Amino acid sequence: MSNTKHCALVALIVVGIASGFFSSVRAQMQWSGIYSFEATVGGSDSKSSLNALPNGDPQLAVHQFQLFLESDIAEHIAVHAKIGNNAAESFDLKTLEFQLAYVDFSNIAGSALNLSIGKILTPFGTFARRQLPHDNPLISEPLYLTYPVSVSPSYGYLPGSTPGSASSYGSKLMTMWTGGYTAGIEAYGSLLREALSYDIALTNAPISSTVVDWNSNKELAVQGRIGIKPIVWFDGGFSFSYGSYMDAASATAYIPANRIDDYKQTTLGADARIGYLYYELNAEYVYNTFDVPSYQLVSNAYSPYSATTILPPSEDRTLPSGELIVDGKAETPFLTGFYLAGRVDILHFGRGSYKHPSLLYPSFPWENNVERYAGAAGYSVTTDVRVKAEYNWMTIAGNSNLHLQVFALQLSVTF
Amino acid sequence: MRIAPIRAAILALLSFTALLQAQEKASLGTIIGTVKILGNIAPARRDRGAFYRSGASVEHIVHRESPGSELEMAIVYLQGDNLIRANEESRKKATLDQKNATFLPHVQAIVKGTTILITNHDDTYHSVFSLSPAKRFNIGRRPAGETVPVTFEKCGVVQVFCDIHSHMTAYILVLDNPYFTSPARDGSFILRDVPPGTYTIKAWHERLSESSQKIEVQPGSTASVSLVLE
Numbered sequence A: 001m002s003n004t005k006h007c008a009l010v011a012l013i014v015v016g017i018a019s020g021f022f023s024s025v026r027a028q029m030q031w032s033g034i035y036s037f038e039a040t041v042g043g044s045d046s047k048s049s050l051n052a053l054p055n056g057d058p059q060l061a062v063h064q065f066q067l068f069l070e071s072d073i074a075e076h077i078a079v080h081a082k083i084g085n086n087a088a089e090s091f092d093l094k095t096l097e098f099q100l101a102y103v104d105f106s107n108i109a110g111s112a113l114n115l116s117i118g119k120i121l122t123p124f125g126t127f128a129r130r131q132l133p134h135d136n137p138l139i140s141e142p143l144y145l146t147y148p149v150s151v152s153p154s155y156g157y158l159p160g161s162t163p164g165s166a167s168s169y170g171s172k173l174m175t176m177w178t179g180g181y182t183a184g185i186e187a188y189g190s191l192l193r194e195a196l197s198y199d200i201a202l203t204n205a206p207i208s209s210t211v212v213d214w215n216s217n218k219e220l221a222v223q224g225r226i227g228i229k230p231i232v233w234f235d236g237g238f239s240f241s242y243g244s245y246m247d248a249a250s251a252t253a254y255i256p257a258n259r260i261d262d263y264k265q266t267t268l269g270a271d272a273r274i275g276y277l278y279y280e281l282n283a284e285y286v287y288n289t290f291d292v293p294s295y296q297l298v299s300n301a302y303s304p305y306s307a308t309t310i311l312p313p314s315e316d317r318t319l320p321s322g323e324l325i326v327d328g329k330a331e332t333p334f335l336t337g338f339y340l341a342g343r344v345d346i347l348h349f350g351r352g353s354y355k356h357p358s359l360l361y362p363s364f365p366w367e368n369n370v371e372r373y374a375g376a377a378g379y380s381v382t383t384d385v386r387v388k389a390e391y392n393w394m395t396i397a398g399n400s401n402l403h404l405q406v407f408a409l410q411l412s413v414t415f
Numbered sequence B: 001m002r003i004a005p006i007r008a009a010i011l012a013l014l015s016f017t018a019l020l021q022a023q024e025k026a027s028l029g030t031i032i033g034t035v036k037i038l039g040n041i042a043p044a045r046r047d048r049g050a051f052y053r054s055g056a057s058v059e060h061i062v063h064r065e066s067p068g069s070e071l072e073m074a075i076v077y078l079q080g081d082n083l084i085r086a087n088e089e090s091r092k093k094a095t096l097d098q099k100n101a102t103f104l105p106h107v108q109a110i111v112k113g114t115t116i117l118i119t120n121h122d123d124t125y126h127s128v129f130s131l132s133p134a135k136r137f138n139i140g141r142r143p144a145g146e147t148v149p150v151t152f153e154k155c156g157v158v159q160v161f162c163d164i165h166s167h168m169t170a171y172i173l174v175l176d177n178p179y180f181t182s183p184a185r186d187g188s189f190i191l192r193d194v195p196p197g198t199y200t201i202k203a204w205h206e207r208l209s210e211s212s213q214k215i216e217v218q219p220g221s222t223a224s225v226s227l228v229l230e
Helices: A002-022 A255-263 B003-027
Strands: A028-042 A061-074 A077-085 A096-105 A114-121 A181-191 A196-203 A221-231 A234-244 A266-278 A279-290 A296-299 A308-310 A317-331 A338-349 A372-379 A385-396 A404-412 B029-037 B075-079 B093-097 B102-106 B108-110 B115-122 B126-132 B135-142 B147-152 B156-161 B167-174 B187-194 B197-205 B209-215 B222-230
Touching: A096 A181, A114 A385, A181 A221, A234 A255, B029 B197, B029 B209, B075 B167, B075 B187, B093 B108, B093 B126, B108 B115, B108 B222, B115 B135, B135 B147, B197 B222, B209 B222
Parallel strands: B029 B222, B093 B115, B108 B167
Antiparallel strands: A028 A061, A028 A404, A061 A077, A077 A096, A096 A114, A114 A181, A181 A196, A196 A221, A221 A234, A234 A266, A266 A279, A279 A317, A296 A308, A317 A338, A338 A372, A372 A385, A385 A404, B029 B187, B075 B197, B093 B102, B115 B147, B126 B135, B126 B156, B156 B167, B197 B209
């Protein structure tokens, strides 16, 4: 697969030269943006790593500040970029980053083939593409984008610690890392008058990876979605993502370098959308597995990885989970701009098969099941100004004493 | 044998009416003029990044076809007290079609009280709405071939969008009199049958500051004006 990575780099260089040729025509750049401000208050156990609230205290924060740069440099060639704050990791504006930066080649040779090359939005699923405040009918996002599970890019399975929160042994991954950004080459298009669509990307890493811009791993990943639209009021799709999720640069010394790429994240998704007049219903199911190494205790100390050895590949394990997300939106024709929305989000974790007591291997199931329910109302004052209110509550199995409710108000402005 | 006098009376009446109309025409004036655009005009604004889209992954293909020259997208109209107000006669048939994920026409002017027939000609859904103060409406998702009438009762600029395709926009200028037109590709325009009087003539464009001038129209004569948008 390492040859694949080299071939992809050659392709990038060729396209880069081609785009340089076309860019001799001076392009006109256009900036636009979106800004959202949130006031939130939550239950006493609320915190960022559990339900995206910094803590249970009232908070006033700029949730998203994003600038979009678009420039048509030739008839079918455009440059797109997005600069934004990383709201999933921190709520401050101290750090802005290029979250997207790619060149788009559309209708190549008059065909249904389009290419996006660079740092792109994942083609997996549907929510990554409707996460902006004006597209997301609620304020919160699905758990697969916000809830950290006990898997680490450095260790694999990361036991211990409070559900959802970081461990002292390192950060945890979300099923899809914040924002759904990835880097690579994306081919997309539609066939049969948009009845069938494809969107497939060769990327550095799968959807959970924290290092998408570049990494030291040997292998590439693949992500994609095949969409169908048999009738006007229904469309659906099947998504996939497969690749090495561990970060070669930060993996522990317990894992030999030549085994880093053995640990895969495999994600399959199915989505459906039904729309009719003033009503829209979206459903998405995400099945995910992480392949993790198994460790054996050398001493009796449980402090993981400080006195352990990694077991041979035959002892590697797979950690499964499944998430169902259903959200609906109903507009009111008599009060233009007003709508009601709701979401049910159920994330359940599967059981492992290995029960060896001397292994630092998850108890069963490997995580506590999580469910979140949310209701919201929104009103568009103008096309560019929208206000929303949401109430959501979350439960974590085996932790019935946790108080995880959030009430949030959001003002979002496009400019 | 009584038909002849009746026929003569009818002919006389018709002649009299034609004479009155001719006199009325002769008492009206004409305005000719040109609209110019100074400087570079900013491109149409795109909405919040073409790469985010609500739904199917291929819908972010940007439609770059120009709906016409920028001068053709302007509206020239009159304001003044002597002008005939909007009435049934001036409420002409108006349409707003969606074809290839584009609103056609992109810009149009109507008199208040006009009903526009909004029709989807694409295979995919469109969800046409406006949140403009002059007219807030939302017709919801409509499939191909479906037509929804919307009546515009208040003067002002109505910006229309599609909730599914964020790049789609159209402008409807709702006016209180029928004295308006769109310039030709070269910027020239003509307004006929204008009652004598002093008026304000204005040129409007979606992305430029409105331009206006005072103009006096004499009976049976032609007034000329040059308007600059910048």
